Amino acid sequence: MRLAASCSGRAGLLLSAALAVPLAIAVLFLPLDPSTMDLGQAWTGPSAAHPLGCDGLGRDVAARLIAGTGTSFAIAGLALALAVALGAASGGVAGWIGGRTDAVVLRLADLLHGFPELSLAIVAAALLGPGTEAMVLTLALAAWPSQVRWCRALALSNRTAEHVRAAAALGAGPRHTIGRHLLPAVAGPVAIRAALSIGPVMVAEATLSGLGLGIQEPAVSLGTLIRDGLADLREAPHLIAATTVTVAAIALAVNLLAEGLREGLDPRRR
Amino acid sequence: MTERRPGRRLALWRLGGRLARRLPGLLILAGAAVLASFLASHALPGDPVMLMVDGRAADPEMIRRLREEAGLDQPLAVQFLSYALDLLRGDLGHSLRYSGVPVTALLGDALPVTLGLMAGAAALALPLGLALGLAAADVRRAWPGTALTIGSVLALSVPPLALATWLMLAGSGTAPWAVAALALPAAAVVARLTRTQLMEVLERDFIRTARAKGLGRPAVLLRHALPNALVPLAAAVGSVAGTILTATAAVESVFALPGIGRLTVQAVLARDHTVAGAAVLVFVLLQVAISLIAELLIGLADPRLRADGEAP
Numbered sequence: 315m316r317l318a319a320s321c322s323g324r325a326g327l328l329l330s331a332a333l334a335v336p337l338a339i340a341v342l343f344l345p346l347d348p349s350t351m352d353l354g355q356a357w358t359g360p361s362a363a364h365p366l367g368c369d370g371l372g373r374d375v376a377a378r379l380i381a382g383t384g385t386s387f388a389i390a391g392l393a394l395a396l397a398v399a400l401g402a403a404s405g406g407v408a409g410w411i412g413g414r415t416d417a418v419v420l421r422l423a424d425l426l427h428g429f430p431e432l433s434l435a436i437v438a439a440a441l442l443g444p445g446t447e448a449m450v451l452t453l454a455l456a457a458w459p460s461q462v463r464w465c466r467a468l469a470l471s472n473r474t475a476e477h478v479r480a481a482a483a484l485g486a487g488p489r490h491t492i493g494r495h496l497l498p499a500v501a502g503p504v505a506i507r508a509a510l511s512i513g514p515v516m517v518a519e520a521t522l523s524g525l526g527l528g529i530q531e532p533a534v535s536l537g538t539l540i541r542d543g544l545a546d547l548r549e550a551p552h553l554i555a556a557t558t559v560t561v562a563a564i565a566l567a568v569n570l571l572a573e574g575l576r577e578g579l580d581p582r583r584r
Numbered sequence: 585m586t587e588r589r590p591g592r593r594l595a596l597w598r599l600g601g602r603l604a605r606r607l608p609g610l611l612i613l614a615g616a617a618v619l620a621s622f623l624a625s626h627a628l629p630g631d632p633v634m635l636m637v638d639g640r641a642a643d644p645e646m647i648r649r650l651r652e653e654a655g656l657d658q659p660l661a662v663q664f665l666s667y668a669l670d671l672l673r674g675d676l677g678h679s680l681r682y683s684g685v686p687v688t689a690l691l692g693d694a695l696p697v698t699l700g701l702m703a704g705a706a707a708l709a710l711p712l713g714l715a716l717g718l719a720a721a722d723v724r725r726a727w728p729g730t731a732l733t734i735g736s737v738l739a740l741s742v743p744p745l746a747l748a749t750w751l752m753l754a755g756s757g758t759a760p761w762a763v764a765a766l767a768l769p770a771a772a773v774v775a776r777l778t779r780t781q782l783m784e785v786l787e788r789d790f791i792r793t794a795r796a797k798g799l800g801r802p803a804v805l806l807r808h809a810l811p812n813a814l815v816p817l818a819a820a821v822g823s824v825a826g827t828i829l830t831a832t833a834a835v836e837s838v839f840a841l842p843g844i845g846r847l848t849v850q851a852v853l854a855r856d857h858t859v860a861g862a863a864v865l866v867f868v869l870l871q872v873a874i875s876l877i878a879e880l881l882i883g884l885a886d887p888r889l890r891a892d893g894e895a896p
Contacts, residue, residue: 321730322737421609428613430826430871432833432845433620433864436852440624440860444852456826513741520743521830525837525849540745544838551753558746566741573737 323574329567337380340365346377348534357550366556370546375553378534379560385535389446390515393453398508400454401461402500408462409469410496419462427459431518435527449528453515464507468500475499510576513569520561536561595889599880610872617868622667625677625861626660671865681856690847690859691866698843698870702832704763709770716771717778718805721786729779736776739769744831748838762839766831777820781813788812811885818882822875829867829874844870 317323340346344365352372359367366375408419434455438448472478478495486494516536522528523537524544531538540561543554651657655666670677676687720728748765755761785791786809794808821828833845840846844866851859883889 322733421612424609425613425616427823428868428871429617429620430829430867432826432829432848433617433867436848436860436864437620437624439852440857517741517743518827518830521745521834524743524745525833525845526853527849540743544745544749547749554749555753558743558749562742562746565743566738569737569741573733 317571317574317578320574320577322570323578326567326570326572326574329563329570333563333567336365340376340380344376346374346380348377348381349373349532350377357546357553359552367550367552369542369553370549375556378539379536379557382534382536382539383560383564385529385533386516386519386537387512389450389519389529389535390453390512393450393515394457394508394511396450396454397457397461398504401458402465402504405462405465406469406496406500409466410473410492412470412473416466419466423459423462426455429455431456431522432527435522439527444527445530446533449519449523452522452528453518456518457511457515460511461504461507465500465504468503469496472496472499506575506579510572513565513572516568517565520565536564595884595886598889599883602883603876603879613868613872617865618668618671619664620868621861621865622664623861624864625857626663626667676862677858679851679856679859681851681854681859687858687862691844691862694842694844694847695866697841698832698836698845701759701762701766701835701841701843702828702874704759705766705770705832708763708767709774712767713771713774714778714810716775717782718810720775720779721782721805721809723783723786732772732776732779735772739772742769744769744834745838748835752838757839759839759841762835762841765835765838766828769831770828773820773824774817777817778810778813781816782809785809785812811887814882814885815888818875818878821878825871825874825878829870 318327344363350373352368355364355368355372356370357368358364358372361367364374364376366379369375369378404419404422408416431452435448435452438452438455439445442448442451472495478491481491481495519528519535520537520540523535524540526541529535529538536557539557540554543557546553648657655663658666674688676691679685679687679690682690716732720732722728744765747769748762751761751765755764782805791804791808794804799808829845832843833849835841836843836845837849844863848860848863848867850856851863
């Protein structure tokens with residue numbers, strides 16, 4: 315397997331396994347709920363019943379981390395799916411048709427790229443109200459420009475590829491050329507590119523929600539957990555420590571896997 | 585030194601031309617940013633006057649008068665036009681939270697803090713990153729490259745809020761630690777990029793020529809390889825400018841530095857929409873400034889702009 319061939323890939327697999335084992339044990343053997351409050355347990359340290367301790371409302375930190383990880387993965391995946399769908403549609407059409415359409419789409423991508431994620435987050439929160447929808451929209455818009463450029467470049471290089479021109483010369487219509495020759499050729503690279511950006515998107519979610527600009531209570535994400543930890547920094551530093559270390563470890567595992575994938579797929583390294 | 589003067593002037597001309605070609609795009613971006621800023625401060629559920637009276641029993645006649653004074657009874661397009669005109673006069677309205685304080689005054693107080701933090705971080709991250717990248721650009725040993733790869737993956741994985749918190753808990757809440765929280769990940773990324781680019785440049789023909797002339801390794805690296813390796817760095821800085829701003833906001837929040845990021849976060853949480861709307865515009869301008877400065881600085885080092893003929 316190519317992923318295990320590179321140092322980063324191996325480290326990523328190892329770290330993912332190291333994170334997955336306690337996760338599986340916690341899910342299988344500990345009856346944890348992220349929102350059950352037990353004020354008697356407020357700010358207690360690690361114990362057998364609560365392996366990472368409890369927060370200021372007596373909620374189990376481990377359970378909240380597990381729930382938050384799920385939310386953050388879902389949000390990052392949703393945002394990337396949205397960015398890839400929109401990017402593939404607009405970028406693919408732009409690269410395939412070319413001409414004025416191409417120029418307009420590229421201009422739009424440049425324009426959106428000019429907006430930092432903070433600005434996007436503020437506008438999205440103002441239009442949709444702060445919360446999950448606004449966060450997904452923000453992350454999708456932030457990821458869209460690079461997806462457009464990538465999909466456009468792929469469509470452009472495939473349009474002029476010999477097998478596509480041969481198909482056209484044999485009388486294939488656009489439907490056949492796109493369905494049988496373009497889409498199968500670009501699906502892999504597009505999916506890989508999207509997979510590579512999951513880590514950065516998760517970090518962006520954790521930062522924006524951690525600042526209070528993204529996911530809001532009572533929803534739990536890695537970002538809201540950092541925010542809770544920051545609020546309780548003086549009373550219970552172990553909360554922010556547990557949260558930030560876990561978030562960093564998850565992002566590191568995802569990024570190492572991406573790095574391994576990149577190295578494994580780089581033709582110069584084979 | 586004298587014979588290099590014309591080359592330098594040529595470089596400035598070409599750099600100017602390159603920047604001038606970006607002007608139409610920047611103008612469109614400015615227009616879009618003003619529109620986004622207007623949307624963020626106006627198109628919300630409940631207008632500022634309703635927020636002002638917020639739940640308290642208020643005379644409907646007074647509400648009508650207040651809305652009329654604020655121009656909120658006008659159509660949205662008219663409101664946008666007057667917003668844009670006020671903006672051109674340097675008037676961004678008044679904060680809803682600190683009633684009566686002009687938004688420009690709040691921004692004017694916060695901007696130097698943010699710029700100082702970013703300048704400090706750049707002053708630390710660029711030399712450190714370049715030095716590490718230069719030191720690691722050695723094909724005979726593999727471990728420096730591995731170390732830089734690990735460092736840069738770590739830098740991209742640890743959320744800025746997490747790093748800032750760790751440095752604050754481990755060190756102290758003073759400004760140098762805030763600068764370090766912003767600079768360390770940046771230095772790691774710069775170092776890795778510098779090394780990758782150097783390794784590529786070092787394989788080119790003009791490097792072999794320089795070596796064949798009998799130049800030593802420091803001269804080859806610093807005079808011939810580094811300027812060429814720097815060029816992609818400008819594009820890289822431009823493309824992560826948004827991330828730099830988010831990280832700055834995170835560091836300001838953790839270290840309680842009264843900069844633009846902290847001001848904005850507090851404004852959004854307090855539903856101070858005029859300040860939040862203005863911040864949309866300010867962040868776009870800051871991002872443009874970061875990428876232009878990076879392009880300008882590194883463009884001056886670009887040997888291809890200085891050369892009279894083709895690229896070396």
